[in-house]
Amino acid sequence: xxxxxxxxxxxxxxxxxxxxxxxxxxxxxxxxxxxxxxxxxxxxxxxxxxxxxxxxxxxxxxxxxxxxxxxxxxxxxxxxxxxxxxxxxxxxxxxxxxxxxxxxxxxxxxxxxxxxxxxxxxx
Numbered sequence: 001x002x003x004x005x006x007x008x009x010x011x012x013x014x015x016x017x018x019x020x021x022x023x024x025x026x027x028x029x030x031x032x033x034x035x036x037x038x039x040x041x042x043x044x045x046x047x048x049x050x051x052x053x054x055x056x057x058x059x060x061x062x063x064x065x066x067x068x069x070x071x072x073x074x075x076x077x078x079x080x081x082x083x084x085x086x087x088x089x090x091x092x093x094x095x096x097x098x099x100x101x102x103x104x105x106x107x108x109x110x111x112x113x114x115x116x117x118x119x120x121x122x123x
Contacts, residue, residue, distance in 0.1 A: 078098075
């Protein structure tokens with residue numbers, strides 16, 4: 001409301017300078033009120049867009065947290081499997097499969113780091 005009052009005062013001054021005596025005061029006031037309504041509508045649209053963006057960012061943050069948790073779990077399982085392979089005799093096919101999984105985990109970790117680097121850390 002304060003913004004609308006300030007806008008009304010500014011537009012009234014603007015109207016006196018640019019509209020002058022070309023229009024009666026009532027028409028000028030109607031014109032100014034129309035401008036204020038348009039500005040307020042635009043402000044409401046901006047607020048709605050910002051709220052929608054905030055919701056999308058929150059959803060993306062939730063998804064990223066889920067991916068992070070799943071990655072941590074995968075890394076833990078890979079370490080456990082690596083320990084099992086290093087401690088006993090296992091078929092070469094298991095060793096080869098493990099190497100592929102470990103390589104994919106490294107790719108996933110690098111991809112996550114790229115995404116993490118896009119957003120500055122909180123200080």
